[in-house]
Amino acid sequence: MTVDVRAEALLTELAGPGATFRPHQLEAVRDLVDDHARVLCVQRTGWGKSAVYFLATRLLRDEGAGPALIVSPLLALMRNQIAAAERLGIRAHTINSTNRAAWDEVRELLAADAVDLLLISPERLNNPQFRETMLPLFAERVGLLVVDEAHCISDWGHDFRPDYRRLAEMLERLPEGVAVLATTATANDRVVADVAEQLGEGVRIVRGPLARASLRLGTVTLADQAERLAWLAKYIPNLPGSGIVYCLTVADTQRVATWLRSRGIDARAYNAALSTEEREALEDALIAGEMKALVATVALGMGFDKPDLGWVVHYQRPGSPIAYYQQVGRAGRAVDSAWGILLAGREDDRIAEYFIQTAFPPTVNMEGILETLEAAGGPMSVVGLQSAVNLPKGRIEQALKLLEIDGAVAREGGRFTRTAEPWAQDEARIGRVIATRRAELAEMQAYVDHTGCSMEFLARALDDPAAEPCGKCANDLGRPMSTEIDRDLVDAAIEFLRRDLRTIGPRKQWVADAVPGLKGRIDPPNELGMALCVYGDAGWGRDVQRGREVDGRFDRELIVGAAKAIRDRWHPVPWPEWIAAVPSVRRPGLIDGFARALARELDLPFVDCLRAAADAEPQEGMLNSVRQLANAHRTLALDGSVIIPSGPVLLVDDLVDSGWTLTVAGWLLRGGGSGPVHPFALAASSGRE
Numbered sequence: 001m002t003v004d005v006r007a008e009a010l011l012t013e014l015a016g017p018g019a020t021f022r023p024h025q026l027e028a029v030r031d032l033v034d035d036h037a038r039v040l041c042v043q044r045t046g047w048g049k050s051a052v053y054f055l056a057t058r059l060l061r062d063e064g065a066g067p068a069l070i071v072s073p074l075l076a077l078m079r080n081q082i083a084a085a086e087r088l089g090i091r092a093h094t095i096n097s098t099n100r101a102a103w104d105e106v107r108e109l110l111a112a113d114a115v116d117l118l119l120i121s122p123e124r125l126n127n128p129q130f131r132e133t134m135l136p137l138f139a140e141r142v143g144l145l146v147v148d149e150a151h152c153i154s155d156w157g158h159d160f161r162p163d164y165r166r167l168a169e170m171l172e173r174l175p176e177g178v179a180v181l182a183t184t185a186t187a188n189d190r191v192v193a194d195v196a197e198q199l200g201e202g203v204r205i206v207r208g209p210l211a212r213a214s215l216r217l218g219t220v221t222l223a224d225q226a227e228r229l230a231w232l233a234k235y236i237p238n239l240p241g242s243g244i245v246y247c248l249t250v251a252d253t254q255r256v257a258t259w260l261r262s263r264g265i266d267a268r269a270y271n272a273a274l275s276t277e278e279r280e281a282l283e284d285a286l287i288a289g290e291m292k293a294l295v296a297t298v299a300l301g302m303g304f305d306k307p308d309l310g311w312v313v314h315y316q317r318p319g320s321p322i323a324y325y326q327q328v329g330r331a332g333r334a335v336d337s338a339w340g341i342l343l344a345g346r347e348d349d350r351i352a353e354y355f356i357q358t359a360f361p362p363t364v365n366m367e368g369i370l371e372t373l374e375a376a377g378g379p380m381s382v383v384g385l386q387s388a389v390n391l392p393k394g395r396i397e398q399a400l401k402l403l404e405i406d407g408a409v410a411r412e413g414g415r416f417t418r419t420a421e422p423w424a425q426d427e428a429r430i431g432r433v434i435a436t437r438r439a440e441l442a443e444m445q446a447y448v449d450h451t452g453c454s455m456e457f458l459a460r461a462l463d464d465p466a467a468e469p470c471g472k473c474a475n476d477l478g479r480p481m482s483t484e485i486d487r488d489l490v491d492a493a494i495e496f497l498r499r500d501l502r503t504i505g506p507r508k509q510w511v512a513d514a515v516p517g518l519k520g521r522i523d524p525p526n527e528l529g530m531a532l533c534v535y536g537d538a539g540w541g542r543d544v545q546r547g548r549e550v551d552g553r554f555d556r557e558l559i560v561g562a563a564k565a566i567r568d569r570w571h572p573v574p575w576p577e578w579i580a581a582v583p584s585v586r587r588p589g590l591i592d593g594f595a596r597a598l599a600r601e602l603d604l605p606f607v608d609c610l611r612a613a614a615d616a617e618p619q620e621g622m623l624n625s626v627r628q629l630a631n632a633h634r635t636l637a638l639d640g641s642v643i644i645p646s647g648p649v650l651l652v653d654d655l656v657d658s659g660w661t662l663t664v665a666g667w668l669l670r671g672g673g674s675g676p677v678h679p680f681a682l683a684a685s686s687g688r689e
Contacts, residue, residue, distance in 0.1 A: 003029065003030055003033050003034055003059060004026060004030070006059060006062075007021075007026060007029050007033075007055050007059065008021070008026075010055050010058055010059070010088060011051065011055065013087060013088055014051060014054060014055070014084065014087055014088055015051070022047055022048055023208055024041075024043065024206045024208050025047075025048055025051060025052055027206060028041055028052045028056075028181070028206050029052055029055050029056050029059070031204050031206075032052075032053075032056040032060070032144065032179040032181055033056055033059045033060055033063075033179070036177045036178065036179045037179060037180075037202070037204050038179070038180040038181075038182075038199050038200055038202060038203045038204065039179075039180070039181050039182070039203070039204045039205075039206060040150065040182045040183075040184075040192065040195060040196055040199060040203050040204070040205045040206070041181065041182065041183045041184075041206045042184055042185070042187050042192060042205065042206070042207040042208070043183075043185060043206070043207070043208045043210075044185055044208065044209065044210045044211070044212055044329065045185040045212075045325075045326065045329030045330070045333070046212070046305075046307070046329065046333035046334075047185070047208065049148070049183040049185075050081060050084065052181065052183070053068065053070065053144070053146045053148075053181050053183070054084060054085055054088055054090065054117075055088075056068075056144055056179065056181065057085075057088075057090055057116060057117050057143075057144055058088050058089070058090055058116075060143045060144055060179065061090075061116050061143065065143030065144070066113075066138075066141035066142050066143035067110070067113075067115050067116050067117060067118060067138070067141075067142065067143060067144075068116065068117045068118070068142070068143060068144035068145070068146060069117075069118050069120065069138050069142050069144070069145050069146070070117060070118070070119045070120070070146040070148060071120055071121070071122055071125070071145075071146065071147050071148060071164075071167065072119055072120075072121065072148040072149065073121060073122060073148070073149050073152055073161065081119055082094060082119065085116075085117055090116045090117050091109075091114060091115055091116040091117070092115075092116065092117040092118075092119065093106050093109065093115055093117075093118055093119070094118070094119040094120065095118065095119075095120050095124055095130065095134070103129075103134075106118070106134075107133060107134055107137070110134065110137045110138075111137065118138070121163075122152070122161055122163035122164050122166070122167075123163050125163055125164075125166035125167065125169075125170065126162075126163045126166055126401065126404070126405070128411065131166075135170070139170070139173040139174065139175075140175075141175075142174065142175075142178055143178065143179070144178070144179045144180075144181065145170065145171070145174060145178060145179070145180045145181070146180075146181045146182075146183070147164075147167060147180070147181070147182040147183070147199075148183055149183070149184055150182035150183055150184045150187070150195050151184040151186050151187045151191050151195065151322075152164045153165075153167060153182075153194070153195050153198055154187075154190075154191045154194040154195050154198075155360075155429075155433050160359070162398070162401050162402050162405060163401070165405045166405065167198075168198060171198075171199065171200060180199060180200075182195060182199055185210070185325075185326065185329065186322045186323070186325055186326045186462065187322075187462070188322065188461065188462050188463040189463040190436070192205065192207075192463075209459070209464060209466035210325070210458075210459050210462050210464040210466075210467075211455050211456070211458075211459045211464070211466070211467065211468075211470055212329065212332055212333075212455075213470065213472070214332035214333075214335055214336055214337055214338050215328065215329075215331060215332045215338055215339075215340050215455060215470075215472070216337060216338065216339050216340070216472045216473060216474065217328070217339075217340045217341075217342075217454035217455055217458075217472075217473045217474065218339070218340075218341050218342070218454065218473065218474035218475075218480070218481035219341070219342045219343075219344060219447070219448050219450075219454070219474075219481060220341065220342070220343050220344070220481045220482075220483055221343075221344050221345065221448060221483070222343055222344070222345050222483065223345065223346070224345060224346065224538040225345070225347070225493075225497065225537055225538040226490050226493040226494045226497060226538040226539075227345075227485060227490055227493070228315060228343050228345060229256065229259050229493035229496065229497075230485045230486070230489040230490045230492070230493045231343065231483070231485055232245065232256065232259075232260060232313065232315070232343075233259070233260065233263040233265065233489060233493070234485055234486070234489060235482070236260065236265055236292065236293060236313070237265060237292075239310060239311040239313075239339055240310035240311065240335075240337070240338070240339070241289065241308060241309070241310030241311070241335075242286055242289050242291060242292060242293070242294075242306070242309065242310060243292070243293055243294075243309060243310050243311035243312055243313065243331065243339075244286075244293070244294050244295075244296055244300065244309065244311075244312045244313070244330055244331075245260075245267070245293050245294070245295045245296070245312075245313045245314075245315055246296060246297070246298070246312065246313070246314045246315060246316075246318075246327050247295060247296070247297055247315045247316060248297070248315075248316045248318075248351050249297070249351070250271040250272070250273050250297060251502075251534065252295075252315060252316070253269040253270060253271045253295045253296060253297055254269045254271075255497075255500055256269075256295045256315055257269040257293075257295040258500070259493065259496050260292075260293060260295070262496060265292050265293060266290075266291045266292045266293070267291065267292060267293040267294070267295055268282055268285070268291055268293075268294055268295065269295050269296075270282050270283075270294050270295065270296035270297070270299065270300050271296065271297045271299050272297065272299040279299070279300075282294060283300070283304065286306060286309075287306045289308075295315075298323075298327065304330060305333070306330070306333075307333045307334030307335075308333075308334055308335050309330055309331045309332070309333070309335075309338065310331065310332075310335065310338050310339070311331055311338055311339040311340070311341070312327065312328045312330055312331040312338075312339070312340050312341070313339075313341045313342075313343065314327070314328070314341070314342045314343060315343055316343065316344075316345070316347070316348050316351060317342060317343075317344045317345075317348040317352070317444060317445075317448060318352075318444065319352040319355055319356070319437065319440065319441050319444060320437065320440035320441065320443065320444055320461075321440065321443055321444055321447055321457070321458050321461035321462070322440065322461065322462060324342065324444065324447070324458065325458045325461075325462060328340035328342075337472075341481060342447075342448065344448045347536075349441075349445075352441050352444075353441075356434060356437050356438060356441070358395070359433075359434070359437065360430050360433070360434070361395055361398055361399040361402065363425040363427060365389075365391055365395065365399055366399050366402070366403060366423075366425060368389050368391075369385060369389055369391075369396065369399050369400065369403070370403065370408060370409070370418055370423060372385060372388045372389055373385075373409065373416060373417060373418040374418040378417065379412055379415035379416060379417050380415060380416055380417075381414055381415050381416075382396060382397060382400070382414070382416075383511065383512055383513060383514075383626060384513065385400075385416075386624040386625065386626035386627065387513060387514065387626045387627070387630070390621075390622065390623050390624070390627055391623055391624060392623045392624050393624045393625065395623075396624070400416055403423065404416075406421070406423055407419060407421040407423075408421050408422075408423035440461075443461055447461075450475070451475055452469070452475055453468075453469035453470055453471075453473050453475060453476050454473040454474070454475060455469075455470040455472070455473055456468055456469050456470065493538075494538060494539060496539075497533070497537060497538055497539025497540075497541075498533070498539040498540050498561065499539075499565070499569060500533070500539060501530045501531065501532065501533075501565060501569060501570060502530065502531040502532075502533065502534060502684040503528065503529070503530065503531075504528070504529030504530060504531055504656055504659060504662065504679050504681065504684070505528065505529075505659070506522075506525040506526040506527065506528060506529070506659075506663070506679075507522060507525060507526070507659055507660065507663040508521060508522055508525045509521060509522065510522060510629070511625050511626050511629050513626070514625070514626045514627075514629040514630045514633075515629060515630055515633045518629075518633070522663065522667065524670060524676075525663075525666075526651075526662060526663060526666040526677045526678070526679050527572065527676050527677060527678045527679070529651075529656075529662065529678060529679030529680060529681070530565075530566075530570045530572075530679075530680055530681075531656055531680070531681040531682070531683055531684040532544070532561070532562050532565055532680075532681070532682050532683060533682070533683050533684070534683060534684050535655060535683040535684065535685055536683075540558060540561060540682070540683070541683055543555065543557070543558045544558065544654070544655075544682045544683040545683075547590075548587070548590070548654060548655070552587070552590065553590065553593060553594075554590075554593075554594045554597075554654075554682070556597075558682070559594065559597045559598055559601055560601060562598055562601075562680075562682065563598055563601035563602050566602065566650070566680065567602065570680075572648075572650070572678040574648045574675070574676060575648065576602075576604060576647070576648045576649055576650035576678055577604065577605075577645065577647030577648055577649070577675070578599075578604055578605045578606070578607050578645045578647060578649050578650070579595055579598065579599040579602070579604050579605070579606045579607070579649065579650045579651075579652060580595070580606075580607055580608075580609055580610055580649055580650070580651050580652070580665075580669060581594075581595035581596075581606075581608070581610065581651075581652045581653070582610060582636075582651065582652065582653040582661055582662065582665050583610050583611055583612040583636075584612065584654075585612050585613075585614065585616045586618060587654075590654065591652065591653060591654050592608070594652065594654065594682070595652040598650075598652060602650075604650070605645075607642065607644070607645060607649075608639070608642065609638060609639050609642040609644055609669075609672070610636060610637075610638065610639065610665055610668070610669075611636070611637050611638070611639050612635050612636060612637075613634065613635050613636075613637070616631075616634075616635040617631055617635070619631055619632060619635070619657075619660075619661055620657070622658075625658060625660065628658045628660040628661075629660045629663075629664070632660045632661045632663070632664040632665075633664050636661070636664050636665055636668060637668070638668050638669075638671075638672045644669060644672035644673045644674050645673075645674065646673055646674065646675055647674070647675045648674075648675040648676045648677075648678065649669060649674050649675065649676075649677055649678065650678050650680055651665055651666055651669065651677050651678065651679050651680065652680050652681075653665075653679070653680075653681045653682075654681065654682045654683070655681060655682065655683050655684075655685055656679070656681035656683075656684050656685065657684075657685040659679075662679040662681070665677075666679065
């Protein structure tokens, strides 16, 4: 029986009676099964790339080949994939960070050849235990290697992931004649060439048109966050079925979902801060149509599949047309018409620039970490590096991962050492990549202002040779997306933002080795605190920003608004009996003046009891928890001449970021005899998002 006949029979089992192959699907299966070729499949979202590797896995296993290994970036995709694979009788398992208890069992099944398909995240390739105990089992007898979302291999791509670099080792260790399939829906010519080069000689590229006929695209330019919220509240109820609102930050998913619910729209927040169980429950609810909107970060992205999703709205503009195509492509897979709407405004460029600047650790940071490890003469923990190197923890971990992949650093458990391997950053390549990303950002800015077909614009950005006007976009029809919003709704959104207090979670553990003598639990910790707003936002955030950066004082309206928020919405328990302020060397009198005015408004006494060292270094210059805690501890002290009241206290600061300044100040107050400490800040730093 030929591969074609067997594949068609299996397709019926997978997709039901009457299912037919889409263009190029059967061709790709043939290449993998008959020729054991290396194939790069570039096809639009929803085309059915998973069907290709499921059918190839089953056919190769029936011929006696070894199991398939699929490297996939998202756990949500793995869950859906395992359920689909089982319909073909494929024994599928996964190894990821959420199921460590199952690793031994899966290893035994692999050794017994009782696994047909193993799905792993790219992070597993960077896990020493996996590389040493499981990877050799596959390298010896794998029948098919699948690299899903293969654009992640290329640092030219919009979603490069360093862990994918480990795939080069895997490809080198594969026996000759092992089939390899790489799939992506978001690769332009540059990324395709880079991925093909990394896959090796003789790669067969299967490329189809990227435009989806069902999608109707449009853009809306709005002045600020309040107008965006108002637009969502007005227009989402009229969009078909259920959909996704994509946000760039975790905080915005929570804010937008809360706002929509306040307007009677069933919306829920989805982001990486949620547990696996919570995310899965939300995915299932959206698939079942049990909500109008899932407000999500890109944590809900590649691999999520709801064929009848009616719309995707972007609350902010993504950094590139390629990233936008990936996300908007969630809609309209199995319906005749679906909307993809992009909201754009002034803060989008600031967020996009942040992502560009943090994509690669600067060479000076990498060299500083290597020099520190070399000077240590032995293994160092991440905490130890934070003390020695003034960099954010995430930046240190990112640099260590890249250095480990390059062989310049070795990991032993949670500690790192410098190897003898020479290391040099490819500055020219990184410069070219960053320049490319800035060009993509400019292209996305042009997309917002584009007056022609939006789908054609995206397809051309992905170098689709079949790009042409779709005839369905708002621009094609001569009916631009409406920006009309009732002023009352905008005012309601501003009031919502002003009422949207931000939680200040108490620090409960001292950072080990940050301050001699401070370790273990903080006893007692501060109470749960509150910030009035996010710095610079359309609620109170601009008033706080103007007071700090322009006026040098906070105006009366802000003082009254803060007092009202504390009294009417937060109402800390036990109610504070007095107020203290975190002193500032850089802005003397600013926080003190606000705290005194707030005390008068709340009819509470103000006690001037905290002091800052005259030579204090700015806390905003401390970039990780170790440095932040050490600096706050070195800077702050109680005024020994002041008697600390024994009752609960409201501890006031203007801006909260890491929370260590408020933590140390609260610890000092409790040590001086105060009651429970309630931290209050005018604004949470936007960096917290």
